[in-house]
């Protein structure tokens with residue numbers, strides 16, 4: 001079993017999202033950790049005949065919180081461990097090439113504007129400046145009425161201990177509120193988890209997009 005930071009029903013949903021791939025763009029995940037979300041998404045994509053690389057971005061360097069979360073789920077990792085080999089083992093498959101970009105997303109994510117993005121998971125970007133960087137890089141490649149944007153920590157602000165921290169963690173919520181005409185809610189699970197999925201409807205002026 002792969003240690004996860006997301007519940008099993010989100011994994012089931014990701015499998016369905018992958019299986020509904022329309023062939024219009026690539027799938028990408030920012031913040032893959034050990035693959036608990038990438039694996040079901042890839043299973044769905046395989047079912048849909050996905051024939052492009054899957055893009056995964058992470059530091060893949062264990063910190064103490066990750067060590068604790070993995071231990072609670074029966075897997076031993078150590079502080080500062082390079083987690084990329086574990087991730088690669090978990091996502092390994094014959095059909096889909098998984099492109100892994102290791103390092104800080106603020107520096108590593110430079111998305112070519114001619115590569116449309118059909119499925120986009122944010123599980124690392126949840127505050128600025130990284131959320132803004134990721135939106136500016138990937139937003140222009142979103143496909144109107146197609147792209148599924150999974151914000152896996154959309155409601156993370158609820159768990160933050162102080163109002164200042166909650167305010168900082170509301171960046172994704174403020175973004176969706178500001179652009180509510182451009183995104184429609186596909187799924188969320190109330191207070192049982194922090195994830196929310198949106199469909200891009202088009203119409204964002206990405207060059208002048210506001211992310212604050």
Ligand SMILES: C[S@@+](CC[C@H](N)C(=O)[O-])C[C@H]1O[C@@H](n2cnc3c(N)ncnc32)[C@H](O)[C@@H]1O
Pocket residue numbers: 003004005006030031032033034035036037038057058059060061103104105106123124125130
């Ligand atoms: C919540 S975990 C992902 C969990 C995984 N999606 C799951 O559900 O099991 C967030 C991941 O984002 C990565 N991360 C956070 N900030 C990052 C950054 N600035 N650059 C690269 N990776 C980052 C962490 O290393 C961690 O693996």
